Each structure stands twice: as structure tokens, then as C-alpha cells.
Amino acid sequence: MLHRIFFLCLFVALYTSGSSLRCRWMDHKFRQCSENSLNLLETMANNSTNTTEDAEVTFPKDLYSQFLFNAEDKLVFTVQVLEEVSVLFEEDHSSASWEKSTVEHFLSVAIYLSIYLSIYLSIYLSIYLSIYLSIYLSIYLSIYLSIYLSIYLSIYLMMILFYLQDHSAAAWELIRKEIQTHLLRIDQLISSVLTANN
Template sequence: MLSRIFFACLFLGLYSSGSSLSCRWMDHKFRQFSENSLILIDMMANHYPGEHTEVAFPHHLYSQASRASAEDKLAFAVQVLQEVCALFEEDDSSSSWEQSALEHFLNVVIKQADELRSCAGRHKTNRRLHMYFKRLPRHVFAQMGHSAEAWELIRREIKAHLMETDQLVASLLTAN
């Protein structure tokens, strides 16, 4: 009986210390991981001459998120990072990225999402953001086909999302 109580106390102690470490991670490590993700996505760049399809960036969703509570800002940032991962985990065989570079990028973004999720408390899904990320590749591929140039346009859009997400989370870090 005492061993069960001991393990229950140990579990609760580890769980509660883990959750506070996660938020300390946000305060101390988020910027480093965010900068790394931006460097890695830049390293994946391939510059193609010619016309580029315009993609409507959802500035209004980021504007709404910036006025939300801290918990909702984190939930929005987590969702962006998860949507980015889902998009890049699609069949990217027509992209010209090195597989190892893509995997390293995804590992960094997944770590960011996991750590921020542990700070957010709850995860509220923004349906309009989800629909944007579902339509983005369909729109680009419809205009440009499944080409390396299309994936480059998507990469540039994702970089813009990562920069906006960085600013959103940074607003929480300066508020503390």
C-alpha cells in the first residue's frame, strides 16, 4: 500500500515539475527553436525565376489571435505549428529539398509545438486556420502543378507563418 502511495506521489511530483519546466522552456528556449526553424526553412530555399502565384495570407486570423488571451495565443501558435508539420508531411516528392533537411526542420517545429502545447493548458482549434492550411496546397498545386516551384511558394508562405507565430509568442514573453 505504501509503495502505491509513494509511486502516486512520485508521479504527481514529476508531472507537476514537468509542466512548469515546459513553461520555463517557452521563456528560455522558444526563441532559440524559433530562430532555428527560420534558419532551416531558409536553407531549404530554391529560387526559381518566373511568375509566382499569389496566395492570400490570413493576416486577419493573426490579428484576432494577437488580441486573444495568453492561453488562446499559445493555442493558436500550437495549431499553426501543427498545421505546418501536417502540410510538410504530405507527399513532397516533387520538392527539391533534401530529405534530411526537411526532417530536421520538422523535428524542430514538432518540438516547438509539443512544448508550447504543454504551456497552453487547453487546445482550442481555429477552424478557419485549419481550412486555410487545407486550401493552401490545393490552391498552389492547382495553379502550378505539383512542381518544385509550387513547393517553393508553399515554403515561403510557411516561413511567413513561422515569423508571425514567433511574434505572437514573443508578445507573451515580453508581457511576463
């Protein structure tokens, strides 16, 4: 009996390790939620009466090229960014002229994406790491990459929060524009993962 269970587990592990990062959720729900979040940000812009032509907070674009060598790194990066965006939009944004329901809906979509991508990534990496990677590589992925991304994203968020010191409506509009640009890039990043795994 124990041998049958072992061979079943081995078969499932080998079968899933050979499969790509594609799944029904990534193909349909992720795209749907991503489009929904971008539409909500656009709705927030349509409801806004603020302008921010002179201010600029740019995302450290070198993060896109430094660690995003494979699909797993892209997913880790996407999860980290979605978590940071969620934290940012939990700040006091009452001075912005956005509808509260739109912001709450956007926040719930971002949290939903973050949670489900985390679950998807943990399942995939647990199978992948258990079969192919040594302990050293798993430690590298889980610690070094997470720390590096966290430091860069934290610095970026500190710059954003610096602009939000007075919680002005103009500052929130600047943040909305930056987040929209960033979510578009993340959508392209995940699309590249999905097309590479066709």
C-alpha cells in the same frame, strides 16, 4: 494529513496562478527552436532552384486580430498553426529541390515546438481554469476557439493544397515562403507574450 495536502495544493495553485506565462523553456528553448526552424526554411530556400514570383497564397491575417486578446489565445493559435504546418510538410514534397534531411529536421523541430507548447499550455490552462474561470469560459476556450481556428486554418490549407495538386517544385517553394513568413509572425506573437509578462 488531508488538510496539509489541501493547503499545499491550494498554495501551489495560488502561487502558480499569480505567475505569468514565463518559464525557462519559453525563454530559452522556444526561442532557440524558433530560430532553428526559420534557419532551416532559409536553408531550404538556398537549396531551391525554383521561382514563384507570380503565384500568391495569403494567410487570413484577420485571425491574428480576431481572437488573440490574451496570452492563452496566442499560445492556442501558435500550437494550432504548428500542427497544421507539420501536417503540410508531411505531404509528398519529392519534386522540391530541398535536401531531405533539412526538411525532416524542420519537421521534427515544428513537431517538437507543437508538442511542448501544447504541454505547457495544458498545464498552465488547467491551473488557470481551475482557479479563475467558470465552466462556461472553459467550454468557450476549448470548443469555440478551436473550431473557429480549425475552420480558418483548414480553408487556408485547402488553398495551399490546391496549389500542390501537381506537387510541383514551384508550388512547394511558394509554400515554403508562406510558411516562413507565417513562422516569423508567430515568433513575434510569442515574443509579445514573453515581453508582456516581464
